[in-house]
Amino acid sequence: MTTLGYAILGLLAQEALSGYDLTQRMRGRVGNFWSARHSQIYPELARLEEDGYATHRVVEQQERPDKKVYEITPDGLEALKVWATKPPSPRPTREELVLKAYSIWLAEPEKAARMFRDEELRHEEQLASYEETRAWMEGEWGEDLARPETSRFASYATLRRGIIYEKGYAEWCRWVAESVERASELAGEREKKSR
Amino acid sequence: MTTLGYAILGLLAQEALSGYDLTQRMRGRVGNFWSARHSQIYPELARLEEDGYATHRVVEQQERPDKKVYEITPDGLEALKVWATKPPSPRPTREELVLKAYSIWLAEPEKAARMFRDEELRHEEQLASYEETRAWMEGEWGEDLARPETSRFASYATLRRGIIYEKGYAEWCRWVAESVERASELAGEREKKSR
């Protein structure tokens, strides 16, 4: 079983979904920490079904094309449950921006500062969007958020990871940008004085 | 040019290195945000040389096998400089542990808590190791850390990202573990009372 398989099972454990539905989910909440295109999802669904972890039935629709709705099987649920507490295999973190930071000493300070400010904004925006969802969850779901046996708690937990991640990323971008800007200003002043 | 190519150029911009040296670097500092095995590095070096971004000379050694030491060319340096401030292409974040958290409501609380405590420890340890390096850098490199035109500043910047990342990750693991543990205790108490 692949990690993508478990990602799909994780969604199917909450509700029956079509490949198309799954593709949408992989852009949203779940997509923020595991994403996939439909070209990966459809073959993976076939594999899950072959392995007995999911089944599908065709739902005929009149105002749209028919769809295949997938449901998780007891075997699938059991496999997911076991996987969920097995220690994750350590995957390397790959962050292009941090790699760029490693070579930032070669770049023009103005361009460098601009890039980090842009990225700071991107992460601040993502953070704001997460915080909105968080406020909604806390208002709407209330006590469930303290009950780890509910899927609501699980959704909330992943959201909290997103919030911490984006907060940290934005903070770091800001620090880099400020460092570069501060140094540029000092250089500018020195130049003025020497004239 | 691939991202891995720029990762290698980023290292070569600081010093001339062999493929073997690069493989070691890809496990350490740089490997914490971009990693590669030697099976990827050797072909990539050949490609960099073909494209004129790097050159190599064979260094004969008596106590070990000979090696090829690679150096970045002016073209390579220029390409790296341009790349360093181009906005990074948004790559999806893939974190298996967060995906597991999404299905944690299905799992046994004891196993779930144990896994998150284990992961918390792992990230605390990585954090401690980063903090050590940080203390060393701040003591040893002093004023350079405020000069964005130095490669030392760049190394320090990537380290700071690592520190924020690990701190946030450990914090989140702790929060999940505590939530699960708290709920288990409450459930235990309720059970005792009802007897």
Next chain:
DNA sequence: CAGACATATGTCAAGAGTGACATAACGAGA
């Protein structure tokens, strides 16, 4: 002297993931 380990460089098959191509039904608007 055998075996393990570090240095050193390479290839190759297989899997994961992306982007493009392909098809089809239906609704809405020009």
Next chain:
DNA sequence: TCTCGTTATGTCACTCTTGACATATGTCTG
């Protein structure tokens, strides 16, 4: 009527990445 957008499912070629296989030199330890 034509085109565009949404829903819906699929394939394919290519790239990136991993893990295994392969080879060679020299040191150190039992």
